[in-house]
Amino acid sequence: xxxxxxxxxxxxxxxxxxxxxxxxxxxxxxxxxxxxxxxxxxxxxxxxxxxxxxxxxxxxxxxxxxxxxxxxxxxxxxxxxxxxxxxxxxxxxxxxxxxxxxxxxxxxxxxxxxxxxxxxxxxxxxxxxxxxxxxxxxxxxxxxxxxxxxxxxxxxxxxxxxxxxxxxxxxxxxxxxxxxxxxxxxxxxxxxxxxxxxxx
Amino acid sequence: xxxxxxxxxxxxxxxxxxxxxxxxxxxxxxxxxxxxxxxxxxxxxxxxxxxxxxxxxxxxxxxxxxxxxxxxxxxxxxxxxxxxxxxxxxxxxxxxxxxxxxxxxxxxxxxxxxxxxxxxxxxxxxxxxxxxxxxxxxxxxxxxxxxxxxxxxxxxxxxxxxxxxxxxxxxxxxxxxxxxxxxxxxxxxxxxxxxxxxxx
DNA sequence: AGGAGCATGTAAGCTGTTACATGATTTC
DNA sequence: GAAATCATGTAACAGCTTACATGCTCCT
Numbered sequence: 001x002x003x004x005x006x007x008x009x010x011x012x013x014x015x016x017x018x019x020x021x022x023x024x025x026x027x028x029x030x031x032x033x034x035x036x037x038x039x040x041x042x043x044x045x046x047x048x049x050x051x052x053x054x055x056x057x058x059x060x061x062x063x064x065x066x067x068x069x070x071x072x073x074x075x076x077x078x079x080x081x082x083x084x085x086x087x088x089x090x091x092x093x094x095x096x097x098x099x100x101x102x103x104x105x106x107x108x109x110x111x112x113x114x115x116x117x118x119x120x121x122x123x124x125x126x127x128x129x130x131x132x133x134x135x136x137x138x139x140x141x142x143x144x145x146x147x148x149x150x151x152x153x154x155x156x157x158x159x160x161x162x163x164x165x166x167x168x169x170x171x172x173x174x175x176x177x178x179x180x181x182x183x184x185x186x187x188x189x190x191x192x193x194x195x196x197x198x199x200x
Numbered sequence: 201x202x203x204x205x206x207x208x209x210x211x212x213x214x215x216x217x218x219x220x221x222x223x224x225x226x227x228x229x230x231x232x233x234x235x236x237x238x239x240x241x242x243x244x245x246x247x248x249x250x251x252x253x254x255x256x257x258x259x260x261x262x263x264x265x266x267x268x269x270x271x272x273x274x275x276x277x278x279x280x281x282x283x284x285x286x287x288x289x290x291x292x293x294x295x296x297x298x299x300x301x302x303x304x305x306x307x308x309x310x311x312x313x314x315x316x317x318x319x320x321x322x323x324x325x326x327x328x329x330x331x332x333x334x335x336x337x338x339x340x341x342x343x344x345x346x347x348x349x350x351x352x353x354x355x356x357x358x359x360x361x362x363x364x365x366x367x368x369x370x371x372x373x374x375x376x377x378x379x380x381x382x383x384x385x386x387x388x389x390x391x392x393x394x395x396x397x398x399x400x
Numbered sequence: 401a402g403g404a405g406c407a408t409g410t411a412a413g414c415t416g417t418t419a420c421a422t423g424a425t426t427t428c
Numbered sequence: 429g430a431a432a433t434c435a436t437g438t439a440a441c442a443g444c445t446t447a448c449a450t451g452c453t454c455c456t
Binding site: 032033085088089100115118122162167185 | 234287297303355388
């Protein structure tokens with residue numbers, strides 16, 4: 001998964017500006033694939049245009065800033081599809097929280113406790129984010145995607161959302177049920193390296 | 201989380217070679233934080249040595265290849281600890297599988313079906329990997345970590361493992377229970393872009 | 401004899417981020 | 429009038445991967 005693919009994926013669903021793509025890839029369901037910044041999206045779109053996988057039309061509506069709206073071409077669709085047919089790679093999961101958890105004894109019960117709360121907060125935010133993506137037409141694969149099929153596409157997107165929701169909820173459940181145990185471990189073993197003075 | 205921190209984290213637990221660190225960060229619990237390759241670990245260790253955060257001793261046992269065993273210094277411990285005290289960042293989750301899921305209609309039921317199986321396979325592998333890390337002394341925070349406390353450290357590591365196990369199991373459950381629905385969506389909506397001929 | 405695993409390292413290059421630079425419009 | 433949001437882009441740099449290069453030991 002790279003910025004290229006995410007651009008094609010978003011454009012597969014409907015025409016977009018670079019700004020849109022960045023927003024969708026950061027806030028929408030597509031944030032499960034990559035989070036791209038402007039610095040990578042704009043150059044990627046230019047390259048994609050050179051290669052004929054997307055086209056671009058300038059739109060200068062009055063009362064709006066000028067924008068460049070990109071559309072995917074047939075070649076682009078084919079290129080994207082052929083990527084999807086390849087066996088997919090394993091999910092990537094990275095957690096700073098778990099690193100702190102492992103070093104519970106070192107950081108002590110207070111730090112662990114606030115880390116757990118922070119982690120639960122993050123998870124709840126994610127829950128909100130996942131449920132809300134798809135609420136507005138802007139965030140989903142609606143738009144120009146062959147009219148009669150949008151309902152099934154929405155169902156697929158919904159399925160993916162539910163998968164995300166289910167996994168995040170599981171993590172919250174574990175944290176709520178067993179967070180206390182970790183704080184207890186930290187309490188029993190805390191032996192110094194007290195950095196409270198350096199906390200800010 | 202960068203390679204630097206992961207080196208310090210591993211060395212905090214016990215003395216290691218660059219080779220060890222790479223293995224632990226790829227296969228052990230530490231793979232939840234980053235997966236580093238030799239090309240990043242060796243230069244990182246050199247830099248850390250320059251900065252006095254780790255020291256290195258050469259060991260040339262006969263009947264063994266020469267190895268450079270790194271140890272963390274007090275400065276290194278302090279540097280690592282102060283990182284742990286900082287508010288942690290949100291977990292990162294990236295899934296190619298979910299991208300395919302969203303485009304179910306495009307790839308069709310067969311591809312989705314095998315993607316789901318692949319995903320379940322990956323998750324089971326992860327389950328094995330998580331349960332097995334800590335079996336051998338090599339993979340955990342044992343070693344020189346202040347003897348009388350290793351039990352609590354093990355408990356913290358165990359807690360983190362259980363967290364991982366719980367989340368991965370949730371994902372498998374969802375896949376088993378609802379995978380069929382997605383295949384059904386793909387079946388109903390499949391409309392071409394059939395790349396089976398290109399699948400080889 | 402060959403393969404797997406142990407062990408270290410470098411160089412080229414890819415990919416992406418951060419920070420900057422700019423400016424219009426909309427909302428409070 | 430300030431702040432947020434829309435909108436596009438570049439340049440420097442960070443960070444990591446891949447591929448290469450080397451060589452030893454242990455097991456079968």
